[in-house]
Amino acid sequence: MEDDVNQITTSVENTSISFPSVINLNVGGCLFATRLSTLTKYSDSMLAVMFSGRHEVDKDCNGNFFIDRDGTYFNHILNFLRHEDLPPAENAEKVMHDAMYYGIDSLVEILKNTPTLFTEYVVRENIRKKLTEYDILKYDIISMAREQAIQNSALVSKVLLVSTKNQPIPTDLRFSKQVHKQFFKRFKAYPTFESCYGKFCVHFPAEYVDGHPEYVMDLIAGCLMHDFKKDGYRGHYKSESVMDEDGKIKTITWGDEEFHVSTSCHEFTFEWIDSDLVTCTVSRHV
Known part of the structure; x- marks a missing residue:
């Protein structure tokens, strides 16, 4: 009997969840639609892991996949994933924080080196590292x-x-x-x-x-x-x-x-x- 339970558990764990090719998202109350391939573009990002088929993803009452984070700047995340478009300078820092959260390291590095953020996140960070504490x-x-x-x-x-x-x-x-x-x-x-x-x-x-x-x-x-x-x-x-x-x-x-x-x-x-x-x-x- 115990072997049967283990087999059932293993079967459930190995089951891959399928997602539609077009994903409807609710990010903190903001609605978006994009292709599954867009979300999984960077395999080591949080979004790619979420929609890899290895994990259940919560849905809202309307059936949209739900991400519990402020969605104000999520359109800039999607635009980078789609065409590598960068946000306007006044939004760069906010978008970079979102990129850190979603694990999109390439966007983080690009934004860190823009004129708007270079002093803060490269020059000053190098100064901070000169002290151990x-x-x-x-x-x-x-x-x-x-x-x-x-x-x-x-x-x-x-x-x-x-x-x-x-x-x-x-x-x-x-x-x-x-x-x-x-x-x-x-x-x-x-x-x-x-x-x-x-x-x-x-x-x-x-x-x-x-x-x-x-x-x-x-x-x-x-x-x-x-x-x-x-x-x-x-x-x-x-x-x-x-x-x-x-x-x-x-x-x-x-x-x-x-x-x-x-x-x-x-x-x-x-x-x-x-x-x-x-x-x-x-x-x-x-």
């Missing part, structure tokens, strides 16, 4: 800015991003007091990051930076602020000196054997309400 760093800065706004009832938050190089003390310095003193003349030592840069500071070790830390972190800071603004935050950033008032490099000591030399510092300012309102509020109380 870019997204975590972005999250930490925003979290600290929010924390400052909550704790201090602040209308504006300022967060420092500091990178440091872990530099062991050369062992030969221990044998000469004069050399030891000369070496440390260049540095201003602080016991903690908070004592050096304040409470609202995010530290990023230079060891996790691909390239020269000072140069790369300048690029990263610009990329971060671009992403913050794209997410809806208002603000700006600027580079800060890693020298103290005496021209010494700010350094955080964590023990006798090593110290952490500042390589870059950037200040991110977040404005939680319109700056004109802040100016207006201040002037009323003067």
Whole structure:
């Protein structure tokens, strides 16, 4: 009896579902009609897999095959599959996101390299890849800015991003007091990051930076602020000196054997309400 059940199950699994040559689609409430060969043009795409005959595809109440995704830009997907037509520049990013969803890699690559999207999805993405934990760093800065706004009832938050190089003390310095003193003349030592840069500071070790830390972190800071603004935050950033008032490099000591030399510092300012309102509020109380 068990063998009969297994045979029936195997038979069902091996059954190929047939589709008509013309497919009526309901994509998130938008109706389309196209050939089956159009949908299966790229064999490794999600659409080709859906209509390969290996899977059941949901239908709406009118018998149209249903895809549960916003169909606003699906006509551009179909036009590319039909004739390799590209969307207008103003829709390119939205269509690219749809192409990513449907697994049409060739369209994704073409759109990434158009003038409209090249800077964002090639140049800036290459910058983001220079840090092993870019997204975590972005999250930490925003979290600290929010924390400052909550704790201090602040209308504006300022967060420092500091990178440091872990530099062991050369062992030969221990044998000469004069050399030891000369070496440390260049540095201003602080016991903690908070004592050096304040409470609202995010530290990023230079060891996790691909390239020269000072140069790369300048690029990263610009990329971060671009992403913050794209997410809806208002603000700006600027580079800060890693020298103290005496021209010494700010350094955080964590023990006798090593110290952490500042390589870059950037200040991110977040404005939680319109700056004109802040100016207006201040002037009323003067």
